[in-house]
Amino acid sequence: MLPTPPTARLLAQLQAAGLLPPAQVAAIAEAERARPFSLHYELRALLYLGSTLLAGGLGVLLYENRDSLGHSVITALMAAAMLACFAYAARHRPAFSWGEAPRTRVAADYLLLLGCLLFLGLEGYVQVQYGMFGQRYGLATLLPALVFFPLAYRYDHRGVLGLGIAAVGTWVGVSTSPLAVLRGELFESALAGPALGLGVVLLAAGLASEYFRRKPHFAFTYLLAGSNLAEVGALGLALTRYDWNRSAWVAAPWLLLALGLALALVWYARRSQSYLFLLLGAAYGYVAFTLLGILLLLSLGDMLWPLAIFYFPSSLAGLILMLVNLKKIVRRV
Numbered sequence: 001m002l003p004t005p006p007t008a009r010l011l012a013q014l015q016a017a018g019l020l021p022p023a024q025v026a027a028i029a030e031a032e033r034a035r036p037f038s039l040h041y042e043l044r045a046l047l048y049l050g051s052t053l054l055a056g057g058l059g060v061l062l063y064e065n066r067d068s069l070g071h072s073v074i075t076a077l078m079a080a081a082m083l084a085c086f087a088y089a090a091r092h093r094p095a096f097s098w099g100e101a102p103r104t105r106v107a108a109d110y111l112l113l114l115g116c117l118l119f120l121g122l123e124g125y126v127q128v129q130y131g132m133f134g135q136r137y138g139l140a141t142l143l144p145a146l147v148f149f150p151l152a153y154r155y156d157h158r159g160v161l162g163l164g165i166a167a168v169g170t171w172v173g174v175s176t177s178p179l180a181v182l183r184g185e186l187f188e189s190a191l192a193g194p195a196l197g198l199g200v201v202l203l204a205a206g207l208a209s210e211y212f213r214r215k216p217h218f219a220f221t222y223l224l225a226g227s228n229l230a231e232v233g234a235l236g237l238a239l240t241r242y243d244w245n246r247s248a249w250v251a252a253p254w255l256l257l258a259l260g261l262a263l264a265l266v267w268y269a270r271r272s273q274s275y276l277f278l279l280l281g282a283a284y285g286y287v288a289f290t291l292l293g294i295l296l297l298l299s300l301g302d303m304l305w306p307l308a309i310f311y312f313p314s315s316l317a318g319l320i321l322m323l324v325n326l327k328k329i330v331r332r333v
Contacts, residue, residue, distance in 0.1 A: 054114060058121075071129045078122045085115030093155055100217050101156040113159050116148060120163075141171040158221050165202065165225045172198050192236030199230025227265055227277070231284040234258035238291065252295060258288035282322060286315065 011029055014020040020028075058081070089112035094101035123140065126132045133140040148164035151157065172194045206222030209215050238254035265281030268274070293311065 050110070052113075052117065056117075058118075075122070075126060075129075078118055078125065082115050082118040082122060085111040085118065089115065089155060096154060097156070098214050100215075108155075109157060109159075112151065112155055112157055113163075116144075116151065116160055116163055119147065120144060138171060141167060145171060152218075153215065156215070158218060161218055161221050162225070165221065169195075169198060169225075169229070192233045192240055194233075195229045196233025196237065199226045199228070199233055202226025203230060223268070223277070227261065227280055227284075230261055231258055231280075234261065235284075235287065235291075238288075252292065255288050255292045255295070259285055259292070262288060282319065286319065290315070 008029065011020065011025045015022060015025045058078075089108045092108040123143065127140055145164050145167035148160050148167060152161035152164055173191055202222045203226035206219040206226060209222065210219045234254050234257045238251040238258065262281045262285030265277050265284070269276075269278035269281060290311075
């Protein structure tokens, strides 16, 4: 037997309570049945995917025919396609607003994204073929961020904003990895600190955009990227700074920081009623709390190790219980 839809169940309850007459119940049920199903988000996802695949396909096609076309022709074709995308987006650009700008042409959003992807492809191509940036790889990765962030704010485009954040993350990684080699540190250890710092900056940018009402709908993108970077950075510092020959508590401050960030994510999830941030907070908090427990066991010896047998099944059961009651937890403010 198929389960009763929520709308039909609610209408049945209202009719049983005498709040709705049968005629209105039938009319509402018919309206719900005949209501068209929205494919808005599915179509937008397909258009974003199409823009990405088109940019990648054009890049592969031009690269495979580079010998017959010539590097200058390929460069000119990529530049012309990029400028055409930017020109169409500029012609149909929305009026600037610190809120969410109304859309004039939906195609302008995707052509702007395609133009940014072509910009990345063009930059990479001229760097490989002509060495335009030389050995200044930091400049090559910072330039897209300097282009994408103004475009994201002017055209109110969260996809371009994500590209800008990714460009900044790449720039931070490229700029710090040579220092790690000089100090003799591991590559992952060198990146953990900058990842944590960049994550905190992105978190601050997201909260500021909400508080000052400057593109508040950008806060989700900032907070999502910032929370992941900050948590991975804190956990990375805890694992790479762990010294097996000294005290195990060298890693404790970073684990406490990761746990604090996880609790902040849970708080924000309940304030904004976001399932995604609640899941992130629970996952990162579980990892940080578990690692803190392992440090406690290592510092106290073997007498508490039997507790680990009960911890993992009970903690997993708690996670499952949280997932079952996810909607209640988020909406309980």
